[in-house]
Structures are given as C-alpha cells and as structure tokens.
Amino acid sequence: MSDERTTGDGSGGTELSEFDWGASEEGEIDLEGVVLEETAENGGLFDDLLSGEPIFENKEVLRPSYTPHELPHRNDQINTMATILVAALRGETPSNILIYGKTGTGKTASAKFVSKELEETSTRYEVPCEVEYINCEVTDTKYRVLAQLANTFIEQNEAEVESRIDELEGLLEDVEAGDRDLRATPFDGTHAVESRLDQLEAERDDMEEVPMTGWPTDRVYSSFFDAVDHQERVVVIMLDEIDKLVEKSGDDTLYNLSRMNSELENSRVSIMGISNDLKFTDFLDPRVKSSLGEEEIVFPPYDANQLRDILRHRAEVAFKADVLSDDVIPLCAAFAAQEHGDARRALDLLRTAGELAERSGADLVREAHVRQAQEKIELDRVVEVVRTLPTQSKLVLFSIITLEDNGVRNINTGEVYNVYKQLCGQIDADVLTQRRVTDLISELDMLGIVNAVVVSKGRYGRTKEISLSVPEEETKAVLVSDSRLADLEDGGTFVQARFGDG
Ligand code: ADP
Ligand code: MG
16 A cells, blocks of 8 residues: 555656656755646645645744743733842842742743843853753652752853863963963963863863762752852752642752752852742741742733733734634633633634644634634543543543433432442452542542532432533543553443343
8 A cells, every 4th residue: 555655656756756856946845836736646645735825824933832032911020020130140149039820821931031031131241140940840859850950050060161171271282382471370380280280170070960860869969069159150040830849749959949058159049939839838848938939929810801912922923914814813812811811722722723724724714713723622631631530530430421321311429330330340440439439520520521519319318410521422432542441332231231121
C-alpha cells in the first residue's frame, strides 16, 4: 500500500521531477505551483488542505507558550511589580513578593514580561541583577529547585572565571613578547599574574555541577549558596506555581531561600512566588509566610470586556485580515468569562474555533465554530479527567454508564454497587465496600463527571440519585481504552442478571 503511494505507476514521480518540486528560480519552494499542477487523480494527502484559504497568519501567537509584548488590563499589577523590583537595579534587595490569582489571569505572562524588562535594563545600566525563573510544576522537589538554581549560577561563574583566565593568559603572552608591561595593572610582576592564574584555575576546577539526583540536599543547598555568592549581584528568584512545590515537598525550600540574605556576603536574593491557589499560605510556616508575603499582588479574574480586549490584540496578529465574523471574539470572551475569567481558555477557544473553520474549508470563522470549539474543549477536558482516573473510579463510572445504557433512570448507590461488584468479578479487581464506592461517586460528582443529588425517601432514609453528566459514548470509549477495563465492553449480561429475567 505505502509502496503504491510513493512510487505509484511511475507517472507521479516523473511529473514531480518535471516541474522540479515546484522550485522557483530563486530556489524557493513555490507550493502554489505544485497544487495547481496536481490533477484530481494524483492529488496528494495535503492538496485540499493547502488549497483552502488560510485563516491563520500566525497561530503561534494564540498558544500559551507565547509571551505577549502587551498585556492589557494588567498595568497596575505590572507597575506594582516594577516599583518593588527596581530596588534590584539600585543594588538593593527588593522585598519578596507573593502573587495570587486563578489560572489564566496573566500571572506568568506578567512576571515574564517584567523579568525580561528588568534584565534588559540591568544590562543597559551594567548593574549585576539577574532573574531566575523556575516553574515548580515541572521542577517540583526541593532537590531539583536547588540543583537547577545552583547549576545556573555555577555555569555563569565558570564562564566568568574562564574569561578571566583567557584575559590573564593573553596579558602574560603580551608581556613576554614585550608588547605590554604590567605598570597599568594591579600585578607587580609576572609571578603575581601566574599565581593569580593558578588561583583562578583551582577555582574553576572546584566548580562542580550538581547532578540531577544523588547528593544530600544540604550539599546541593551549599553549592547553590556558594555559587550565588561568588560575586556581587542581586538575584530575583521567580517560583511560578509555588503552591505545587509546597504541596509536593513542603515549605523548607522557601524557608532556606528566605533566610539566605543574612548569610550571603556578596549577593542578595529576593523571592517572587506565584500561586494559583489563593489559600496556599495557610499551609506555610508562619515565618515563611511573613517573609514571603512582604508584598502581595492579586490578579483578579478578567471580565468579558477585558477578555475581549485581550483577544482583539492577539487576533490582529494571529489571523488574516477579515476572517473573523463580528460575534466570534465576544462569544469566546463570554464563554471564558463564565469559566472564572480565564484568558487561557479564551485564547484556546479562539484558536480551536479557527482550526475548526480551517478544517471545514470555511473562509470565515463564525459563531458556530466557537460553539463547536467550546464543546470540543469541554470534551477534551472530560476525556483527560476520565483517562487519568484510578481503576476503581473507572469501574464505578463504568457501572453507572452500564445502568444508563440499559435504560435505568434515577440510579441509586445500591444499584451502582451491585453492578460494580460484578464488574470487579469480571476483571478480577478488588471489591471495595459500599461506603468507599459512595465516596468515589462523590468524587466523580466533584469532577463534574456524574451528577449525584441526595433525595429523601421519607422514613426509608436518604439516597443518592445518580446520573451521567458527560457524553456517554465518548466516556465509554475512554474507559475501555484502558487495558484493564478492555474486557468489560459488553455489559449486557450482568445487568440482565441484576434485573432478573426481564
Ligand atoms: P496564569 O499564569 O495566571 O495562569 P498566564 O499568564 O499563563 O496565566 O496567561 C494565560 C494565557 O493568557 C497566556 O497565553 C497569556 O499570554 C494570556 N494572557 C493573560 N493575560 C493577558 C493579558 N492581559 N493580555 C494578553 N494576554 C494575556
Ligand atoms: Mg501561570
């Protein structure tokens, strides 16, 4: 099959070489030429897609990894950060800052924007000030945070010492060749230069990178400490998603970092923590809490109008002219505003709507594409949540689906439990108690996968009525794609058993 595609009957190959892969005289690939010359029979996989009117000018601008140059509606927060951090440019230690806000409120984008400006200004004024950005969701243990910081500075110091060595070696050569003398230098003879060189070389050989695992944490910490203090500078350490670090490995990294200044001799360290969790300081040691939260900046959710502005700015660069119908941006903004004012969601919606329009060959992105995009994103979320559920929760969910599949309405916990037990039997899984299964149902409810309402049965007590709140087919497909649940696909028989001979 694949053979046929590549070589075909021979004509495809020769035809392509005839117009030289569409290369124009300048040697540039002229794709238009290729597409026009293709006939219906030999049209390739990509031809239809290429011939459609493109919607996007630069899609990357809508991705989360892109850092915008302009951040509408974040002036106050950005100015506050700058007012605090400017101390670093004066060689003073800026107060520590704690930034709070829900996801998608522009915390990371603003922090990166400010850090770029800060570093650029410090280079221009030649003041030794540096910003180290760490995403604690990725770098999520004390060891890794300290190792990453240590290695950044060790590398810098090495480069620094290396260039000093080069300089002095050059000086020595020049002096020996009689091209320069040492009068304008702090050295009173070549022996002094040589001994300084020895010293620097020893220093360089002492610098050892921290391995990604294996050292005692104390050693990693002191490595970092020495590396930062190697020269005079102010270092701003940005710890993004700091709540993830604390959740996973406690607050002693923060404790260490916030105490450093009293022992550092040459350098100063300031911490900027960024948290999605508004209550995260509740878990901190009070000393860490007061030191870290010297200054606090809150990023409130965006409202629909603000999201509209943000989207307009990005859309100008991301899309070709006049491809968005008027209601597209307001609708994306409105959907995302419902989602706690999340700019990431708004941008995702706009990008997905554009992709759906492009895929359907439309030349305009319309309201319908946004609605489709909303559904798709919601479904993707559900799929991801379901896919990563623990096996027991998957079994409980599968039980509920099986019951719904068989037309059972107002499903109660007892019914779920009966089906669940049979499913466990089928795949040889441990059977949890009904109490635990009830808990798992509550968890599914909290995740928005099922809806469980407590109804009173008068003197028979209370029970839960459970229904599925996600699309059944797709959810079932995700469940059976788990190899442990694959054999459950045909659920008819045991439900039959449950409901008698019907
Ligand atoms: P957070 O860190 O608060 O979760 P981000 O800074 O990652 O949020 O922002 C999410 C997305 O929204 C990013 O793509 C970011 O570029 C964009 N964004 C957020 N706020 C703004 C804004 N004021 N102007 C332009 N883009 C923004
Ligand atoms: Mg962020």
